[in-house]
Amino acid sequence: MGSSNNCNDMQVPLINLSLLQQDSQTKSHVIKQIHQACTSAGIFNVINHGLSETLIEEVLKVNANFFELPLVTKEGLISDDILKPVRFSTNQGGAQGIFRDFLKLYAHPLEEFLNSWPNNPPDYRDKMGRCAVEMRKLGIQILGAIMESLNLETTFLKDNIEQGMHMVAINSYPPISESKNIKKIIGAPQHTDHSIITILLQSSSGLQVMDRNDKNTWKYVPKLKGSLLVFVGDHLEVLSNGKYKSVLHRVVYESCDETRLSIASFQSLGMDEVLEPAIELVDEEHPKQYKGSSLRDFLKHLASGESKPFIETLKISSETMEE
Numbered sequence: 001m002g003s004s005n006n007c008n009d010m011q012v013p014l015i016n017l018s019l020l021q022q023d024s025q026t027k028s029h030v031i032k033q034i035h036q037a038c039t040s041a042g043i044f045n046v047i048n049h050g051l052s053e054t055l056i057e058e059v060l061k062v063n064a065n066f067f068e069l070p071l072v073t074k075e076g077l078i079s080d081d082i083l084k085p086v087r088f089s090t091n092q093g094g095a096q097g098i099f100r101d102f103l104k105l106y107a108h109p110l111e112e113f114l115n116s117w118p119n120n121p122p123d124y125r126d127k128m129g130r131c132a133v134e135m136r137k138l139g140i141q142i143l144g145a146i147m148e149s150l151n152l153e154t155t156f157l158k159d160n161i162e163q164g165m166h167m168v169a170i171n172s173y174p175p176i177s178e179s180k181n182i183k184k185i186i187g188a189p190q191h192t193d194h195s196i197i198t199i200l201l202q203s204s205s206g207l208q209v210m211d212r213n214d215k216n217t218w219k220y221v222p223k224l225k226g227s228l229l230v231f232v233g234d235h236l237e238v239l240s241n242g243k244y245k246s247v248l249h250r251v252v253y254e255s256c257d258e259t260r261l262s263i264a265s266f267q268s269l270g271m272d273e274v275l276e277p278a279i280e281l282v283d284e285e286h287p288k289q290y291k292g293s294s295l296r297d298f299l300k301h302l303a304s305g306e307s308k309p310f311i312e313t314l315k316i317s318s319e320t321m322e323e
């Protein structure tokens with residue numbers, strides 16, 4: 001997956017997280033890089049992120065094993081209720097031409113949810129549980145750096161984030177052979193994530209983001225071995241009062257010979273906690289641009305089938321501001 005004649009690769013900034021532990025000058029340089037990455041691309045790669053190669057390999061393997069299980073063993077997890085803490089879905093073409101299986105898991109507090117996660121393969125909970133814990137820890141660390149990059153305290157909303165929601169989505173995109181003659185295969189339709197940030201592990205390239213610095217063209221995000229991707233989500237756009245914009249992305253491919261897996265970790269506040277633009281970032285020159293909203297508001301929006309992107313429903317129009 002990932003090669004296409006009419007879609008170039010995105011230049012994705014690379015952040016070395018271990019430098020955040022060094023002297024203050026080195027640290028502030030990294031914070032500037034994060035600021036730059038969030039304002040321009042809205043996405044960056046991180047290395048030295050704390051997830052070991054072994055854990056990454058194990059978690060990809062156990063998820064590959066899960067998705068390879070016959071449908072009857074996974075069917076019980078299928079649900080249209082997006083508030084379900086464990087939800088499996090399978091799309092093999094159909095009316096919308098989407099090819100993707102996914103498993104969505106609530107992951108914090110882990111003890112509360114782990115028992116409802118799949119236990120086939122038998123080591124699923126152990127491997128995926130360890131991965132979720134590491135991804136959450138990483139998300140909290142990166143959010144501290146992002147707050148600093150917005151000139152907020154590193155601890156801004158830290159307690160709320162630590163007590164907030166953490167969801168993990170594992171996506172599996174089936175191989176589609178060229179002989180099937182399907183021109184454009186949609187794995188994930190274009191969207192922005194509702195989260196504050198999303199951390200993504202991809203087993204191979206296939207993700208595309210809209211490059212707003214190059215005439216809004218779609219670009220592939222190459223897989224950089226050992227690295228993880230960080231996306232600006234809708235709730236960071238709101239929190240930053242529009243300084244950072246959530247990044248539009250999708251998975252679209254022409255053909256491929258092996259299953260592609262991705263694991264996305266979504267960091268949010270509590271289900272009913274309303275997130276507003278930080279008052280520190282609102283002044284006469286930068287009036288409040290977004291209404292407050294909670295994760296539940298987003299989920300309700302999603303369930304309603306409304307085609308308008310969630311973030312658009314939050315924008316305070318300039319006419320309203322002049323009133």
Ligand SMILES: O=C(O)CCC(=O)C(=O)O
Pocket residue numbers: 169171188193200202206207249250251261262264
């Ligand atoms: O599979 C991918 O690379 C992206 C998945 C994604 O965007 C999501 O789960 O929100």
Ligand SMILES: [Fe+2]
Pocket residue numbers: 191192193249
């Ligand atoms: Fe996404």
